[in-house]
Amino acid sequence: DGGITQSPKYLFRKEGQNVTLSCEQNLNHDAMYWYRQDPGQGLRLIYYSQIVNDFQKGDIAEGYSVSREKKESFPLTVTSAQKNPTAFYLCASSIATAAQYFGPGTRLTVL
Amino acid sequence: QKEVEQNSGPLSVPEGAIASLNCTYSDRGSQSFFWYRQYSGKSPELIMFIYSNGDKEDGRFTAQLNKASQYVSLLIRDSQPSDSATYLCAGGIASGGSYIPTFGRGTSLIVHP
Numbered sequence A: 001d002g003g004i005t006q007s008p009k010y011l012f013r014k015e016g017q018n019v020t021l022s023c024e025q026n027l028n029h030d031a032m033y034w035y036r037q038d039p040g041q042g043l044r045l046i047y048y049s050q051i052v053n054d055f056q057k058g059d060i061a062e063g064y065s066v067s068r069e070k071k072e073s074f075p076l077t078v079t080s081a082q083k084n085p086t087a088f089y090l091c092a093s094s095i096a097t098a099a100q101y102f103g104p105g106t107r108l109t110v111l
Numbered sequence B: 001q002k003e004v005e006q007n008s009g010p011l012s013v014p015e016g017a018i019a020s021l022n023c024t025y026s027d028r029g030s031q032s033f034f035w036y037r038q039y040s041g042k043s044p045e046l047i048m049f050i051y052s053n054g055d056k057e058d059g060r061f062t063a064q065l066n067k068a069s070q071y072v073s074l075l076i077r078d079s080q081p082s083d084s085a086t087y088l089c090a091g092g093i094a095s096g097g098s099y100i101p102t103f104g105r106g107t108s109l110i111v112h113p
Helices: none
Strands: A004-007 A010-013 A019-025 A031-037 A043-051 A054-057 A064-066 A076-078 A087-094 A106-110 B004-006 B011-014 B019-025 B032-038 B045-050 B054-058 B061-066 B071-076 B085-095 B098-103 B107-112
Touching (some): A010 A019, A043 B098, B004 B085, B011 B019, B019 B085, B019 B107, B032 B071, B032 B098, B045 B061, B045 B071, B071 B085
Antiparallel strands (some): A004 A019, A043 A054, A064 A076, A087 A106, B019 B071, B054 B061, B085 B098, B085 B107
């Protein structure tokens, strides 16, 4: 089955700790995206990548980092510089200007 | 600042009625519009997309786009309790071969039996 997977489903971070969220897709999509969603809020774009080894900052990139070494993978690291990381993180992919397809999400909580 | 505005609701409709969800956008350059359904605690699921002025129908769903007035709407006919969810509207521009959307905050729909 083609789709997008994210892991883990739930993640807990301690103060000062960096954590990495995984996102993998087998849809052969060129573009991948990371969003953050807070309760009652819309989706805010963190980073996006159109091709391998290239990515751009979205609206709220501070405190986050990404890599795109493979077409299928777009991991997101939440660094200790992100002071309020508790949120629902969503990864998506798309073909160029087509619709985005979302993974199941990772719920991150700061302890 | 590109914005997509939606009434947060909740919009409450009886089962079998037509639910009408609306969205306005500020960027006249927006080319593509998408409607996503998001159940509580789950990720968004694409249900409709529209690029051209007018109506587009898919089963019980109809998307309507009016670029002159800068609004997009989603009609759900014969609403069912299973349609109860938050509906996100997204609009955006193609940039460098990729589509960079702006999402609204979503409208909560409740369909009661």
